[in-house]
Amino acid sequence: xxxxxxxxxxxxxxxxxxxxxxxxxxxxxxxxxxxxxxxxxxxxxxxxxxxxxxxxxxxxxxxxxxxxxxxxxxxx
Amino acid sequence: xxxxxxxxxxxxxxxxxxxxxxxxxxxxxxxxxxxxxxxxxxxxxxxxxxxxxxxxxxxxxxxxxxxxxxxxxxxxxxxxxxxxxxxxxxxxxxxxxxxxxxxxxxxxxxxxxxxxxxxxxxxxxxxxxxxxxxxxxxxxxxxxxxxxxx
Numbered sequence: 001x002x003x004x005x006x007x008x009x010x011x012x013x014x015x016x017x018x019x020x021x022x023x024x025x026x027x028x029x030x031x032x033x034x035x036x037x038x039x040x041x042x043x044x045x046x047x048x049x050x051x052x053x054x055x056x057x058x059x060x061x062x063x064x065x066x067x068x069x070x071x072x073x074x075x076x
Numbered sequence: 077x078x079x080x081x082x083x084x085x086x087x088x089x090x091x092x093x094x095x096x097x098x099x100x101x102x103x104x105x106x107x108x109x110x111x112x113x114x115x116x117x118x119x120x121x122x123x124x125x126x127x128x129x130x131x132x133x134x135x136x137x138x139x140x141x142x143x144x145x146x147x148x149x150x151x152x153x154x155x156x157x158x159x160x161x162x163x164x165x166x167x168x169x170x171x172x173x174x175x176x177x178x179x180x181x182x183x184x185x186x187x188x189x190x191x192x193x194x195x196x197x198x199x200x201x202x203x204x205x206x207x208x209x210x211x212x213x214x215x216x217x218x219x220x221x222x223x224x225x226x
Contacts, residue, residue, distance in 0.1 A: 038153040041099075043202060047210075051187045051202065052103035054210050058134045058171035058184070063083040066121050066135060069174050069181070 082131040083123065084113065094127065095191060098157065101200045102187065107132065110198065112169070112191065122169060124189060136169040137183055142214060148188055154201055158192035167191045173211065182211035 004012060011021040017037050024031035034042050043051075077089045095110045107126050113133075115121035120141055126132035139146050150163045160166060169191070171184045185208035191198035 038151075039157065041202065043204075047186075047202065047204075048102060050210050051184070051200075054173060054182075054184050054187075055101060055103050055134065055171060055200075057173040058136075059132055061135045061174060063115075065174060066115050066119075069178050070119070070121070072178050 077127070079111070079125070079127050080130045081125055081133065083133055084125070087113075089127070092196065095196050095198045097198045097200075099199050101134070101189070102202075104132070112136070121172075124169070124171075134189075135172050135174070136189060137172045137214075139168065139170040139183060139185065139188070143183065143185065143212065146185060146208075148185075148190075148201075148203055148206070148208070150190065150201070154190065154199070157199055158190065158197050159195040160192045165193055165195075167193050172214070179215045181214045182209075183214050184210050185212045186210040 006012065006022045008022050008025050011019055013019050018040070019033075019035040021033035021035070022030060023033045036042060077091065077094060079087050079089050081087055089111045093111050095112065097108050097110055099105065100107045101124075107129065109127040111125050111127060113123045113125050115123060120138050122136040122138070124134040124136055148168060150166060155162065155166075158166060167190070169189045171187075171189065172181060173184075174181045185203075186206070187200050187202045187210065189198060189200050
């Protein structure tokens with residue numbers, strides 16, 4: 001992992017198309033500006049990780065699991 | 077195209093049903109080819125089946141029968157990636173997770189799977205500006221909707 005020290009208002013360019021700017025530093029919190037092509041998705045990592053985890057959970061069902069679920073719901 | 081799958085055995089997927097996911101799906105960026113299979117003829121459940129990994133299939137639900145007022149917004153960039161002109165040409169599905177205690181079943185409204193119906197292109201989008209949950213509980217709404225469907 002590349003680690004760079006930046007002061008407020010300094011920036012980083014990744015490749016030719018992504019720019020990261022430190023816009024504000026307040027205590028523990030940093031405001032980061034991101035300039036990237038709209039086709040590139042930008043996520044807060046904890047959201048990305050949460051979605052990845054849910055995605056993986058959604059792969060764990062067998063065909064019978066769905067049938068069983070539908071049967072149980074029909075009984076209610 | 078003949079595809080080997082764990083849940084459905086060997087299936088023949090018509091060429092016009094093969095879906096291209098240029099960005100894969102979150103956590104599975106190298107899975108780029110899928111087919112969407114209906115679980116059973118009269119079911120609201122679907123499977124997003126990988127064409128290259130037989131065991132990989134995501135459980136999907138068509139969300140609008142089960143969640144009132146679900147209005148995912150599709151940006152211009154999403155419509156461009158799907159190669160469609162407007163949101164009317166897009167099919168929307170949400171992943172579901174069914175734990176051992178089925179009353180705790182949830183649906184991912186935050187990052188639906190969107191597919192251009194005629195363009196055979198799909199992706200998973202994240203509705204960052206929304207209040208939608210990645211694990212919205214379905215217990216109460218599901219039973220009445222499945223009854224309506226049967």
